[in-house]
Amino acid sequence: MSDQLQQTEQRTCRFPGCERPAVSADAGTGRPPEYCDDEGHNRAAAWRARRRLTAEPTRSVEDEKRPVDAARQRAGELHGQVAGMVEHLGHQMSALVEELRTLADPDAAEAQIESVTTEAAERVAASSARASRAEQAQRQAEAERVEADAAAMEASELAEQQQASFVAIQQELSDREQTLDQVAAELATARSAAEAQNLQAQGELTQLREQLVAARTRLGETEQERDEATTRTELASAARAEAEERARGAVAHADGEAARAQRAESDLAKVRDQLDHARTERDAMQEEASSLRGNLTAVSVERDSARADIERERTHGDQRVSDLRITQEQQLAQVRDELAELRKEAREQRSRADRAEIRPATQVANEGTKPKPTKQND
Incomplete structure (x- = not known):
């Protein structure tokens, strides 16, 4: 060192x-x-x-x-x-x-051999004890397994009955779905008819609007002719005033001016007749426009009524569909709850059977660990 x-x-x-x-x-x-x-x-x-x-x-x-x-x-x-x-x-x-x-070193080799031998012997003894306890537990758990199998058979029969009930409920739901489809088809037909009526009403309304536009155009033309007649009347009035002025100013031309005045009077009468005729046509046009407005109002009322009927039918159909859907969901929820209960019972029975198999093995293990009683001398 x-x-x-x-x-x-x-x-x-x-x-x-x-x-x-x-x-x-x-x-x-x-x-x-x-x-x-x-x-x-x-x-x-x-x-x-x-x-x-x-x-x-x-x-x-x-x-x-x-x-x-x-x-x-x-x-x-x-x-x-x-x-x-x-x-x-x-x-x-x-x-x-x-x-x-x-x-x-032979001592080290001998120690290793002894350790391996002891460990192997202990493992063999433990394996034999576990095998013996397992055989006893298997014999004791056989009876409980038979009972568990019987309970499982009863649960299976009950599950089959519930499955038959579930199939019947599914058939009923299928019938209700068919009824729901039929109601939806009827609702679609009603909607199509209402839409057709609405289209027809819109077409009539468009035609009435075109007639109203034409009437307004004719009324505008009549008003223009009336304005022109009024202009001519004003011109005639101005000419008459001028003639009267000239008549007062020139006595020598009185006869000529009188004749001219008479012609002016005649033109004025014609203009007045034309103006009366234009007013008559205007009144007729106004009456026709009023009639068209009344027809338009009636068509609008019918259109609103048709829309109200369509909306009422749609609301009624949606309500029926919603009621059927709620009923179907409630029945499905009930079936799911019943299936969950059956599965829960089956799991509980399987758990009881597993505990019945495990319990004998635990008892055997506990008995193996208890100390043996010693005999007392009398």
Whole structure:
């Protein structure tokens, strides 16, 4: 031990050219450090340095000038390398000797054989005990398994009955779905008829609107003719005033002016007749427009009534569909609850059967762990 400590203290850094001591090893096992505390001196850097030294010429100019110093330096490097290799081989040799001693020790082999034999015997005994308890538990659980099978048969018969009830409910639901489809088809037919009536009413309304536009156009033309007649009447009035002025101003031209006045009167009468005729046509147009407005109002009322009927039918159909859906969902929920109850009962019976199988094995185990009673002397 003292020799190893002395060698550890004398170890130097393995980096080529470095003669500083290696870092001291910590307490414990493991490979000791081989390099000094310089961060650049490590295994990879030492390998690269050795490669460079190998690649350089064996003897430089300085070596030729100072051969002793060069030889001392190379001897130091070789000494460090050889010392590291010797130290490593010494550790490996010590470990190998220890392992060979253990391998050749007959006491260690005998202890291992005895341990393996004892463990095998214990495992065989435990296996035999478990097999015996298992056979007893199997014989005791057989009767309970028969009872569990009978309960399972009863549960299966009850499940079949519930399945038949479920099939009947499904058939009833299918019939109700067919009824629902029929009601939906009737509702679709009613909607189609209402839409057709609505389209027809819209067509009639469009036609009435076109007639109303034409009547308004004719009324505008009549009003324009009335304005023109009014303009002519105003012109005639102006001409009459001018004639009267001229009649007062020129007595010599009284007869001519009177005749001209008579002609103006005649034109005015014609204009008045035209104006009366235009007013009559305007009144007729207004009456026709009023009639068209009444027809339009009646068509609008019928359209609103048709829309109200459609909406009422749609609401009634949606209500029927909603009622049928709610009834179907309630029946399905009831069937699901019944199936859940049946499954719960089956699980409980299966759990009881499993507990019946496990209970004898537990009892046997407890009886095996109880101490045997000792006989008392009389």
